[in-house]
Amino acid sequence: MSGATGRAIGAILTLAIFSTSAIAQNDLIKIGVLTDMSSLYADNGGQGSVVAAQMAVDDFNRKVLGRSVQVVTGDHQNKADVGSAITRRWLENEGVEAILDVPNSAVALAVQGITRDKKKLFLATGAATSRLTGDECSPTGIHWTYDTYALSQGTTKAISRLGAKTWFFLSADYALGSQLEADSRKVIEATGGKVVGAVKHPVNTPDFSSFLLQAQSSKADVIALADSGGDFINAVKQAGEFGITQQQKLAGLIVFIADIHSLGLQSAQGLMLSSAFYWDLNDETRAWSRRFIEKTGKVPTMIHAGTYGAVMHYLKAVEAAGTLDGPTVSAKMHEMPVNDFMTKNGRIREDGRLVRDMYLFRVKSPEESKYKFDYYKLLATIPGEEAFRPLKEGGCSLVTKP
Template identity: 85%
Template sequence: MTSCGISIGIVGLALALLTAPAIAQDGPVKLGVLTDMSSLYADNGGQGSVVAAQMAVDDFNGQVLGRTIQIVAGDHQNKADVGATIARRWLENENVEVILDVPNSAVALAVQGITRDKKKLFIATGAATSRLTGDECSPTGIHWTYDTYALSQGTTKAMSRLGANSWFFISVDYSLGAQLEADSRKVIDAMGGKVIGAVKHPINTPDFSSFLLQAQSSKADVIALADSGGDFINAVKQAGEFGVAQRQKLVGLLVFIADIHSLGLQSAQGLMLSSAFYWDLNEDTRAWSKRFIAKTQKVPTMIHAGTYGAVMHYLKAVQSAGTLDGPTVAAAMRAMPVNDFMTRNGRIRDDGRLVRDMYLFRVKAPEQSKYKFDYYELLATIPGEEAFRPMEQGGCPFLKKS
């Protein structure tokens, strides 16, 4: 009886081992949206990114390579260790094939390191740091929406051309702020300007008074906010209370339309900003945005639009390559041009940077706004080749090996 039981157990184990790969292959293709669901970047990414990703899946008819597509979501809480733990669990235990969004540069750098080691796709639609295609680049990493270099090129150059000669930086104290400030300083130096002061603030800080007082006392022409989301909103509100804009120009280096909506045009009017997307830019952007607004009752940010486009391009590449293998799909994505409602004739370089046009906007005054979410006036279109850092200047290490 004992030997019979052992025989049955061995047969059962053998059958389980034989059928396990088949079950995995027949399961859903999982796409992970790792985002900020509950803190200062939640309006810019958050649940809106999950909705945008699902819209792309639905528009792709919900299947690829004969398998259903499933969106899974996680909240990184703006902590690199939390984001890394979720990413590892997804890739090692839950068969997630690609990670998207990640609107926090420190978390994104951690995730890119993990996906690089695991040879899985990471498409950064929410992170800003240009290091993702520089010293921390990855053969399976794609930086999709915007980056600190492109943002500084647009806004900082525009302000310099308007006569701004002296600058003071208020920067969030982690990789986003450091890279935004560093990339902007290069532009200021090249334009003949001077940075006369800088201060760092903790992420998600409620009180900017001491930082604004330092900036105000510097008498700099421009106070540059190298932060984003809730930090940017709080800084602008408190700058208004201190009367900063009466003598100095306030500039946001990473501004989302959700931030402008929270501030209101009365507080935000006149701000110049760079963006990869505006919902009211043309008929195509309006058509997609109308669908997004109907699902969320919120205006879409460039992260939301970028997440949709990234999911669609990824699925097209998977279909074309006939596989889910990370390096193979990454190569297929680089080989295909990017064309959708947000991007025209975009291309993904070998370092992973999607090169697309960027836009310079000015926030309208309340009396200029004619309908809901009518917030921006287009000042200039910046061609992608001018907006993004030349690949040879980024220092991407794997390019030197090829």
């Protein structure tokens, strides 16, 4: 065999291998979980969100439209530029059809912009900012689990009804903190309360002493923590060390059960919070949560439960629509009611907001807790129509004008 012939055969074999690989890649439907794998939101989303997404894929028999479904993972490192780069690579080069989680509002807003332009699905199961269904809404963006408006409505209203009149805000200095504080201020003003001070802190702050001393000197009835994850945990711990909680009430505006687990009931007892999910709410939530706990050894957060539900609803919509086209699948998701262990008779509005019931909880004392992860006492169920911002008030350009 001549050298030329050998080279020709080699080229044909290489092309065949490449073609086979390309076909294999095209046979996959990829779902991307873009999350925080190593920093302050890792326990609330992180690997747990990946597990939850995979559980939904497995429960859907791992295929839709005759093609295998694959979950891919990215760590946005809480940086909008990193999250944007991963999103573009996934959508432009790696065939990812839908992106989920994104527990950082600044990153989520960047992802929403890119997916809007690319006409791909963004299912925000971990982000909080209500701008995702307001001025930054998208025809292919669905805000799934909770938002700053709903959290502020539940917690701030409840504490105001207990007689709190003056408030001081300790807020994370990025999109989440700003929006959570803004939404809460409206509730406080509407209930006759007054904000007597506010301070912003950098994300991932190890030392809250100067911020807490400002809050303490304000003598406000309530110190509202408009931050989450590791920042929330550090602020609560240090407030206890300074003795602040003996004189003033702490209000967590975005609290996850993983935060309570890290704090321990001795530190967190009495805290009131709003949530879209609690593992021990009923038989259905317990059954799913036990499966999750078996796989992870950790109690599921509302982000984990929401990620499972969003993936399942997406796959059902793809199957019903018979296509992967982003706008078509999004329209089908809006059309179909959401019913699972977490959400009953949920509906996705034209601004992309999934409307579902929210819950108000009080953290139990160590004496009240009877078994592992027995952390919350249900105080009230807040109907979805009351919990979430009225459709006409968000400023979403997709909302039909009267």
